[in-house]
Amino acid sequence: MVRNGQMHEIVRDGPNMKSTDRHILAARMGRIDSSEIRRVFQLAGKLENPINLSIGQPHFPTPAPIIQAMEKALRENRTAYTETQGILPLRERLSRKFHDQNGFTAHPEDILVSSGVSCLIQLLLLATIEPGDHVLLTDPCFLIYRSMLNFLGARITTIPEQFSLKDVEGLDGDLKLIIFCSPSNPSGHVMSAAQIRWLADLADQTGAVLVADEIYELFDYDGAFTSAGSIYPRTMTLMGFSKSYSMTGLRLAAATGPKDLITAMTTLQQYTVVCAPAPVQWAGIPALDLNMSSEVAAYRKNRNYVLERLRGRLNVGEPRGAFYVFPEIPGEDRAFVERAIMEKELLVVPGSVFTKKKNHIRVSYATDPDTLERGMDALLDLL
Secondary structure: OEEOOEEOOEEEEOOEEEEOOOOOOOHHHHHOOOOHHHHHHHHOOOOOOOEEOOOOOOOOOOOHHHHHHHHHHHHOOOOOOOOOOOOHHHHHHHHHHHHHHHOOOOOHHHEEEEOOHHHHHHHHHHHHOOOOOEEEEEEOOOHHHHHHHHHOOOEEEEEEOOOOHHHHOOOOOOEEEEEEEOOOOOOOOOOOHHHHHHHHHHHHHHOOEEEEEOOOOOOEOOOOOOOHHHOOOOOEEEEEOOOOOOOHHHOOEEEEOOHHHHHHHHHHHHOOOOOOOHHHHHHHHHHOOOOOHHHHHHHHHHHHHHHHHHOOOOOOOOOOEOOEEOOEOOOOHHHHHHHHHHHHOEEOEEHHHOOOOOOEEEEEOOOOHHHHHHHHHHHHHHO
């Protein structure tokens, strides 16, 4: 077949015929794959009532003031494009939040509103990473960090999330980014102020940008969370509404940090999502005024219950935040997850999504107590 003056092949696939450009996919697509979490759902697709301890999504409903603010925005026809950087009233409210709750100054003009922290991570990496650039991650880590860095051809070094000063000393001097999530997905680890200072010193020595993904900051069960921006002013701070206010499908987040990076990410946003959904941005303002202490207390109770059930059965660190545990399991993680689905209709996530180790699973306790009890019964029966 001739198209645009060039010859292209016709590919026959069984009874179907389709036209396919030779080499249509970029080579970098070979460095990224579908999320293993999606594979869990595919395996469980025929189950009528699975016990779902896999998904990182709060089970409580979106608070009424958020819904009402979106309804008001829709009635007032606030559905047009907004400024790419986000509506000013939301950025002003975020500026106060960063000052009052996180302990650092972020001016409204230095804040970018976007469609979820995952989108912000992609904008940041697109703005900074060239093939071969060196990035430091804590391990285990949120799967998008490693996947997108591999996609862009970065070199990755990892240190354990329970790292000491000795782990940081002597690292290469060509780092571009240092990325961590605190509280952590998948382990619930909360980085100490000392750890943040060590990473900040490394950023100063290498010229790297310190990137703190703080989407789980509200789920701080022991008062251990410290916002990295309060220690190191050059931090790129990522915050999200998805987990704190049960707004996962509404896609709202914000970033603040070095002005040149915020400018670059805003420029890229013009050519991608353009702006976060306008009614959701207006809903973000009252969201930041909500008292979510009862929901946090419920998940603290869930955490304590899970640890009580697992203690003495599995090796599991004590999560101080987020809503996950990341225990070691006997055997290989994918095989264990398949057994859990087939034998107990239990959904958990293989740990190899988050680390190169093959002997962990991630269990989410962001669910109601009855489901959690059924899930723990099933998990312990498997053991």
